[in-house]
Amino acid sequence: MLYEIHSHAQIQDLQARSDELGHSNEHMDVKLVSLESVRIARESYALLWPLTKEPMSWACLELDSLSVVATLSLEIQKLEHDVLPQLMVQESKLERGALEALLVMQNSAIKLLHLAKCFKESLGILQDLVSCRAEDVSIMLNDIVLHVLRGNISWLQARLPVLAGLVTIMLETPVRFCDSDE
Known part of the structure; x- marks a missing residue:
């Protein structure tokens, strides 16, 4: 399953639904397309990073880029x-x-x-x-x-x-x- 993210609100939604989505055996790819601003990057990273760690089988290739923007922020x-x-x-x-x-x-x-x-x-x-x-x-x-x-x-x-x-x-x-x- 592919989940595209275009806003911080979508990351919040994904985080809120993580228990529900994490119980499926399906691998999930999270594609970070955009965020509203540099200012919100720290909070977005703080929400998204834990979702890519065990035990979930989620992947986000843009997580390193988000980390850089969060540090910049x-x-x-x-x-x-x-x-x-x-x-x-x-x-x-x-x-x-x-x-x-x-x-x-x-x-x-x-x-x-x-x-x-x-x-x-x-x-x-x-x-x-x-x-x-x-x-x-x-x-x-x-x-x-x-x-x-x-x-x-x-x-x-x-x-x-x-x-x-x-x-x-x-x-x-x-x-x-x-x-x-x-």
Whole structure:
């Protein structure tokens, strides 16, 4: 049996019906086609991953790709909830909290580039919207860190709203794991 997933709600439905579906002796293939947004990927992975483990005989080839997007979601949400608010309340000088936030931003820039590359490789394509937007956020993070470390602190305050917008756009980006026409 093949179960195509085009939304988080379908994963929730599959999870809710897992006892009923798991009692059949039929092998089930779960094909993850798309999700509404990067933001929901963590929750989707948390629901889908246990369904592919024993004793059920379910398989989902896109699970590794979903894992990458879930990690990407976690990294972007860390920026949204922890780093950006901390930087927006800092004075126009580099205090300890701002320096720590800049270090987290630099690390996030590196992680986002790596995750974008991993996602493209898992899909087997050269370019997709999720990876492109992750790369955009990474470039912006890196630029901000470099300018601030060179002493251009006012540049930080001017760029934070743009970065916040990119983070929001990234989290709202729909995720496509494969062509639905396949």
